[in-house]
Amino acid sequence: MSLKSLQLSLENLRPWLTVLAVFWLLASLGLGWLVNSLLIIVGFFMLTPVVAFFGFRWWLQRNLVTDQCPVCNYEFTGLNNSQLQCPNCGEALSVKQGHFQRFTPEGTIDVTAIEIPTKSLEEKS
Structure with a gap:
């Protein structure tokens, strides 16, 4: 492995190592509540779209x-x-x-017309 390829792999890991170091520092200082609240917020943002999707499907089925x-x-x-x-x-x-x-405006009477065959009237007379 060359030094150049080692530098490239460390550059990809640098943001993750920084996040891990910040969480470790906060936990060691007694700020675990801050880490826990950040994890709860991240979990909330991951769970919200799932709940919204199923809620929308339920509403759509009813309406x-x-x-x-x-x-x-x-x-x-x-x-x-x-x-x-x-x-x-x-x-x-x-x-x-x-x-x-x-859809009819207020006060409109909707009438259904029924056709009566003329033969039935003549036959009864």
Whole structure:
């Protein structure tokens, strides 16, 4: 091993040796509480993304709704208690209690028309 390659390997280890020396110095001075608190903070920052990921998945499972548009029967996904537009027909919809409903302004009466065949009326007469 040459002196040059030894210098290169020590340059890579220098930051880690410095951190180790600082922790050792703090622990020997009776500042172990500082070292422990730093380790707790590092652990907290490593654990937070994992908890956030599973929390977001839980929230998404509770609030994601897959249903059919009441106008064109196109199936798509939306968030519960929100307003959206059908990507197929463009109808304004609101999501309530896990189902899509047509969004109508206050005071509007939504009527569903039913076609009655004329033959059935003539046959009864």
